[in-house]
Amino acid sequence: MSVTKKQIADFLGISRTSVSLALNNSLSGSISQETRERILQAAKELGYKATTPRPRLCLLIINTEIDDQRYISRFDVITRAADRMQCELLLKYIPNSPDSIAQLMHFLQTTDLSGVIVRGPYTTEVIQALEQAAVSYLLQSFEEYTPAPSNYLRQIIHDHAALSYAATKRLIELGHRQIALFLGSMDLSVHIVTLRGYRQALMDHDITLDMGLVQASKEEDGYELCRRLRVYEMPYTAILCCNTIVQFAALQWHKDNSIAVPEQVSLLGFGTTSLTTASEPVLSIVRQDSDFMIQATMKQIEGLLTEDKASTIYVNKAEFIGTGTLQSPFLHRNPLTE
Numbered sequence: 001m002s003v004t005k006k007q008i009a010d011f012l013g014i015s016r017t018s019v020s021l022a023l024n025n026s027l028s029g030s031i032s033q034e035t036r037e038r039i040l041q042a043a044k045e046l047g048y049k050a051t052t053p054r055p056r057l058c059l060l061i062i063n064t065e066i067d068d069q070r071y072i073s074r075f076d077v078i079t080r081a082a083d084r085m086q087c088e089l090l091l092k093y094i095p096n097s098p099d100s101i102a103q104l105m106h107f108l109q110t111t112d113l114s115g116v117i118v119r120g121p122y123t124t125e126v127i128q129a130l131e132q133a134a135v136s137y138l139l140q141s142f143e144e145y146t147p148a149p150s151n152y153l154r155q156i157i158h159d160h161a162a163l164s165y166a167a168t169k170r171l172i173e174l175g176h177r178q179i180a181l182f183l184g185s186m187d188l189s190v191h192i193v194t195l196r197g198y199r200q201a202l203m204d205h206d207i208t209l210d211m212g213l214v215q216a217s218k219e220e221d222g223y224e225l226c227r228r229l230r231v232y233e234m235p236y237t238a239i240l241c242c243n244t245i246v247q248f249a250a251l252q253w254h255k256d257n258s259i260a261v262p263e264q265v266s267l268l269g270f271g272t273t274s275l276t277t278a279s280e281p282v283l284s285i286v287r288q289d290s291d292f293m294i295q296a297t298m299k300q301i302e303g304l305l306t307e308d309k310a311s312t313i314y315v316n317k318a319e320f321i322g323t324g325t326l327q328s329p330f331l332h333r334n335p336l337t338e
Contacts, residue, residue, distance in 0.1 A: 060117065078117055101125045220242065
């Protein structure tokens with residue numbers, strides 16, 4: 001049985017990242033020449049045989065289907081960033097099951113990794129497993145995680161409050177003042193921070209918040225949310241949707257009720273899915289700037305590999321794509337405001 005980098009690290013009492021850097025001939029200054037020589041000598045004595053010339057990262061997907069349309073763009077960013085950093089990327093799915101933490105701990109203890117990128121709703125138990133495995137890890141979330149100080153933790157915070165603020169501001173700049181907000185389950189932090197950014201944008205532009213225009217659905221059913229506004233007789237000229245799945249359903253409701261988009265109602269959604277270009281008209285979207293996202297991810301991956309000091313990067317730069325479902329409310333008569 002071949003010797004792993006983890007076994008070398010345990011033998012020397014050092015981190016697996018240091019072993020990976022030495023065995024992959026990294027010129028990083030994070031390990032001394034003396035440590036490098038100790039690692040190479042131990043590898044020779046233990047009979048280590050290199051199996052891959054590139055650092056190995058794991059994309060740890062927690063209770064989130066990898067083909068979920070809402071997250072595909074984020075997976076793509078991670079894949080592209082890892083490729084640019086010349087890393088091998090493994091995928092590991094951890095379901096929400098009673099033995100999921102045991103599965104994770106076994107995987108971390110038996111797999112030679114330089115770092116782990118976490119996607120999905122992680123728990124304290126997940127963090128503890130990563131810390132116990134002494135492997136560097138990158139968390140991506142909508143709010144900063146503030147545990148006890150750790151040498152292994154890095155973070156990318158998707159500042160959805162800032163993104164929501166920018167999206168609401170864009171609608172206001174077009175002339176909209178009656179802007180509905182469609183959200184998913186309020187148990188999820190992304191929807192809470194989206195509401196926070198929306199509310200702040202209205203406040204900064206002297207628009208009174210009407211909570212009747214804010215509708216949430218655990219099923220993320222945009223069609224039903226439109227129907228609610230009709231029943232509640234809530235006037236609106238634009239809808240900001242939590243994702244393009246909700247946005248697409250909202251578009252269908254307006255078509256079924258002979259309300260023209262964007263001539264009578266504007267729709268703006270977060271993120272990117274295949275529905276964006278499959279609809280007619282093409283959906284207008286706002287998302288975190290993809291180039292900025294890749295640069296931030298590359299920087300944090302580099303930190304995983306070189307054991308730099310733990311750091312947090314906030315991604316808050318908005319990118320607007322398409323105008324197919326956006327228009328000023330002054331150009332056409334809107335029956336929903338009368």
